Amino acid sequence: xxxxxxxxxxxxxxxxxxxxxxxxxxxxxxxxxxxxxxxxxxxxxxxxxxxxxxxxxxxxxxxxxxxxxxxxxxxxxxxxxxxxxxxxxxxxxxxxxxxxxxxxxxxxxxxxxxx
Amino acid sequence: xxxxxxxxxxxxxxxxxxxxxxxxxxxxxxxxxxxxxxxxxxxxxxxxxxxxxxxxxxxxxxxxxxxxxxxxxxxxxxxxxxxxxxxxxxxxxxxxxxxxxxxxxxxxxxxxxxxxxxxxxxxxxxxxxxxxxxxxxxxxxxxxxxxxxxxxxxxxxxxxxxxxxxx
Numbered sequence: 001x002x003x004x005x006x007x008x009x010x011x012x013x014x015x016x017x018x019x020x021x022x023x024x025x026x027x028x029x030x031x032x033x034x035x036x037x038x039x040x041x042x043x044x045x046x047x048x049x050x051x052x053x054x055x056x057x058x059x060x061x062x063x064x065x066x067x068x069x070x071x072x073x074x075x076x077x078x079x080x081x082x083x084x085x086x087x088x089x090x091x092x093x094x095x096x097x098x099x100x101x102x103x104x105x106x107x108x109x110x111x112x113x114x115x
Numbered sequence: 116x117x118x119x120x121x122x123x124x125x126x127x128x129x130x131x132x133x134x135x136x137x138x139x140x141x142x143x144x145x146x147x148x149x150x151x152x153x154x155x156x157x158x159x160x161x162x163x164x165x166x167x168x169x170x171x172x173x174x175x176x177x178x179x180x181x182x183x184x185x186x187x188x189x190x191x192x193x194x195x196x197x198x199x200x201x202x203x204x205x206x207x208x209x210x211x212x213x214x215x216x217x218x219x220x221x222x223x224x225x226x227x228x229x230x231x232x233x234x235x236x237x238x239x240x241x242x243x244x245x246x247x248x249x250x251x252x253x254x255x256x257x258x259x260x261x262x263x264x265x266x267x268x269x270x271x272x273x274x275x276x277x278x279x280x281x282x
């Protein structure tokens with residue numbers, strides 16, 4: 001088991017805060033892609049990466065990719081940094097709110113037709 | 116008493132992974148909440164950190180297992196096997212598909228994103244979480260968000276399955 005080590009205090013917050021922002025970004029993109037799929041028929045058709053799963057396959061693959069790629073990118077960018085927590089938390093919460101709105105059926109149905 | 120092949124997979128999706136995630140929440144949340152420098156010896160902190168790391172990693176795996184199985188295995192059966200058409204056949208039940216399933220299948224994806232981030236925080240910070248109330252609150256907020264998303268998705272999943280099961 002790990003005990004208290006002095007060097008555990010020195011780790012920069014950047015890579016961890018990058019994960020928080022990436023989670024918000026991944027979910028916001030899921031919301032945006034879900035809504036855009038309703039607005040643009042061609043985009044919705046393109047998102048059906050798997051015929052069995054339909055649009056949800058493309059929506060989720062893109063969101064997963066954004067989550068991991070943005071985490072890696074931000075983590076690399078902030079690997080020695082200590083970004084302030086409050087702005088990171090506020091932006092992450094706003095991104096999650098965008099995702100919640102974009103994936104809420106009464107909202108995205110305003111822009112298109114049912115599947 | 117007989118379960119079909121699809122029903123077995125639905126059990127793995129909803130009970131093994133989904134149920135495992137939800138049931139583990141209270142235990143891991145208590146470990147995180149109790150990880151306080153002033154209340155624990157160094158050995159106690161090390162033990163809490165170990166459980167937090169194992170618990171949060173297991174919950175992240177369970178969250179991914181739930182959504183990947185739900186999206187790529189169960190949902191195609193729901194779409195083409197009659198469950199969706201059964202709900203849409205009546206105006207009294209169509210909302211379970213057009214709202215319930217549509218919402219749940221998207222909302223559920225918030226859980227693995229947040230749960231994975233919490234598991235990383237536990238792995239990355241480890242004992243430092245015991246010293247920082249701010250970091251513990253942050254991890255707890257993310258954890259509660261993951262639990263909330265998973266709970267709502269599970270509730271809709273159970274009700275939709277009751278209305279029109281995948282068989």
